[in-house]
Amino acid sequence: MSLVSIKNLSKTFHTANGDVNALRNIDLNIEEGDIFGIIGLSGAGKSTLVRCINFLEIPTDGTVYFEDKDLKELSHKELLKARQSMGMIFQGFNLLEQRTAIKNICFPLEIAGVARADAEKRARELLEIVGLSDRERSYPSQLSGGQKQRVAIARALATNPKVLLCDEATSALDPNTTRSILSLLKEINEKMGVTVIIITHEMRVIEQICNKVAVIDKSRIVEEGSVREIFANPQSDMARQLILPKGAIKSIDDFVTIRLVFDGLSSYQPVIANLVMECNVPVNIMYADTKDVNGTAAGEMIIQVPEGSLDKVRGYLQRTGIKYKEEM
Amino acid sequence: MDIKMLADLLIRGMGETLYMTLGSTFLAYVIGLPMGIILSVTDKNGIHPNAVVNTVLGVIVNILRSIPFIILLVAIIPVTRFIVGTSIGSTATIVPLVAAAGPFVARMVESSIKEVDPGVIEAAQSMGASNMNIIFKVLIPEAKPSLIVGSTIAVTTILGYSTMAGFVGGGGLGSIAINYGYYRYQTDIMMVTVVMLVIVVQLFQEIGMRITRKTDKRIN
Known part of the structure; x- marks a missing residue:
């Protein structure tokens, strides 16, 4: 079965101005080893969708399976444990400003209860992988956007997750930095076997590294398939508009x-x-x-x-x- | 009154003022820090929303904060007597000071904690952090510089309150200013105490800012 499997998922937000259907009847299967892109315009519901995968948002309806486990059946403790197998990176990097790069990478390991010496050893390995060995003692305020995202990637990988969720991870970066972050993600996918799920509004991100893509428009998935196929022959209006x-x-x-x-x-x-x-x-x-x-x-x-x-x-x-x- | 006696008086007054101020600040944080954390955590946008706890605590804090200190000072004399055994002297003054400053500190802590970037909290949640992990490893450490700035404001406010206690025999520089300067028209002594208070406030402010600059990793 798929690594992440979403069945008939819907999410409704109850707001003062009435109910907002952020997601409707979403079905998606993400296989191990995929670099899966989810593309749509802002407000389409893609950020909510990625948050439903690790249950930061709890779906109103439907089911999310991660490694064949139904997330809504898990106890709170089991859910926290499951999240340690799902790394996440963000548009705004979200590093702890009062911690150095290495301490940021140690953070998820502290939560997982890893001994300090082991955590630091692991953090150094990861800094090496993301190419920032010389910046281990730098604070986030001393790093550039691209470097911050590298630290965030290292941090997200610290607990050896099965899947890496990327929420508009390159949207705050310039084109060159975007390219280098995307190639880093691809390298991580290939060398470490981490499945990557990328949320973006930019077709060039999908083009550069994804093998599969789902197009989301007005809370629904309107098209899904291999990047090659959809790029060559977009069926939906949204896919055509994006491509x-x-x-x-x-x-x-x-x-x-x-x-x-x-x-x-x-x-x-x-x-x-x-x-x-x-x-x-x-x-x-x-x-x-x-x-x-x-x-x-x-x-x-x-x-x-x-x-x-x-x-x-x-x-x-x-x-x-x-x-x-x-x-x- | 000769110089030596005056100096002894002022030194003792200063000692009492520092004792009241620092002691009350410490106890106000013992009460106010957890209260402030509970207020921010149980807020509807907090990590563990709880409308009942938030509203009840919020109302208690607001009531205590709306009573003018000079009234509170007199109103809780029975409580002070019960806790300390007397309502006169600097130790007794600590009780109303804590009652007034605790809720004030709670609000300061609440606002510092709420300044923490929600994105960072979300990142911690995505790693499987429990709420306790988030409070002790994210909220407090990330809010630390702001908490220190807050404590500098708290300590100077409490110092101001402590001098008011001079009216009801609270001890410290405030008592000296009132007893000599106000009741006996010895304006020079009052001036000296005021200057000493200004110096103490300056000192606390400077120390607070230095610690903040040293600890805040966002600016260097």
């Missing part, structure tokens, strides 16, 4: 807009140039976001071609195995 470039590209008369998705194709193949030459069509590139990932092209491109030559272009794209979708 496609901002602002709809207007079609011009007699031209058809086509979205090309590159995944797994060789980077060294001059796709567009060949298209122009083989089909003898003027191709207009409206948008392009592609990159080279170890010799294969990844990303997307939006092009326009004259309506008359559409059949030729279709034929070419099918022959070369490029995923495409004609947009209206």
